[in-house]
Amino acid sequence: SQTIHQWPATLVQPVGSPLSLECTVEGTSNPNLYWYRQAAGRGLQLLFYSVGIGQISSEVPQNLSASRPQDRQFILSSKKLLLSDSGFYLCAWRLTGSSYNSPLHFGNGTRLTVT
Amino acid sequence: DQQVKQNSPSLSVQEGRISILNCDYTNSMFDYFLWYKKYPAEGPTFLISISSIKDKNEDGRFTVFLNKSAKHLSLHIVPSQPGDSAVYFCAATYGGATNKLIFGTGTLLAVQP
Numbered sequence: 046s047q048t049i050h051q052w053p054a055t056l057v058q059p060v061g062s063p064l065s066l067e068c069t070v071e072g073t074s075n076p077n078l079y080w081y082r083q084a085a086g087r088g089l090q091l092l093f094y095s096v097g098i099g100q101i102s103s104e105v106p107q108n109l110s111a112s113r114p115q116d117r118q119f120i121l122s123s124k125k126l127l128l129s130d131s132g133f134y135l136c137a138w139r140l141t142g143s144s145y146n147s148p149l150h151f152g153n154g155t156r157l158t159v160t
Numbered sequence: 161d162q163q164v165k166q167n168s169p170s171l172s173v174q175e176g177r178i179s180i181l182n183c184d185y186t187n188s189m190f191d192y193f194l195w196y197k198k199y200p201a202e203g204p205t206f207l208i209s210i211s212s213i214k215d216k217n218e219d220g221r222f223t224v225f226l227n228k229s230a231k232h233l234s235l236h237i238v239p240s241q242p243g244d245s246a247v248y249f250c251a252a253t254y255g256g257a258t259n260k261l262i263f264g265t266g267t268l269l270a271v272q273p
Contacts, residue, residue: 051203054201081263086169086265087265088162088164088166088249088263088264088265088266089204089249089251089263089266090263091260091261091262094260104260135203135204137203145192145253145254145255146191146192146194146209146211146253148194148196148206148209149206149261150206151203151204151205152203153201153202153203154201154202154203156201
């Protein structure tokens with residue numbers, strides 16, 4: 046069976062510091078991978094998605110970047126965090142080639158607080 | 161531009177009664193809708209979905225209704241149980257959305273024992 050791991054669970058970082066959040070999926074090959082963010086009072090906003098190694102699509106202009114160095118690894122980064130980057134970050138996956146309406150499977154998320 | 165809206169941030173229901181969570185959307189291209197359930201400090205988990213060719217889909221205690229003309233869907237939970245207390249997200253997509261699910265802001269359901 047497939048599992049998704051996301052870490053760390055919580056993170057407190059000062060403004061201006063770098064960020065690296067990691068997500069890995071086990072039990073499947075070449076999954077579609079996603080980064081979502083839930084900010085206070087807002088829904089889940091899609092930040093990035095990837096359909097393969099090195100292939101990243103960005104949904105919204107922002108202070109963050111994503112990379113996919115390996116098939117089942119998805120990394121969310123920032124060089125300098127802003128206060129507005131605080132939120133709950135969720136990694137998700139879907140089977141490659143699955144229908145557009147097949148559900149996403151989420152990790153447990155990372156609570157990021159920028160101080 | 162919030163294409164999927166959940167206008168009730170919270171809902172409180174007595175155990176055993178019906179919970180009705182509502183969702184509205186603006187993009188007429190959406191043709192598939194999903195509900196997710198989220199407990200604190202966990203990721204959302206898929207609950208139930210409905211295609212636009214249907215107006216109702218039922219799975220145990222959970223039923224989703226779709227009114228395309230009103231661009232409105234609702235999730236009914238009958239009977240409600242304390243373990244149903246969670247945040248519920250509505251999501252929508254369509255074939256041209258290139259793998260994207262568009263989520264609403266969520267409704268916090270509290271089921272009182």
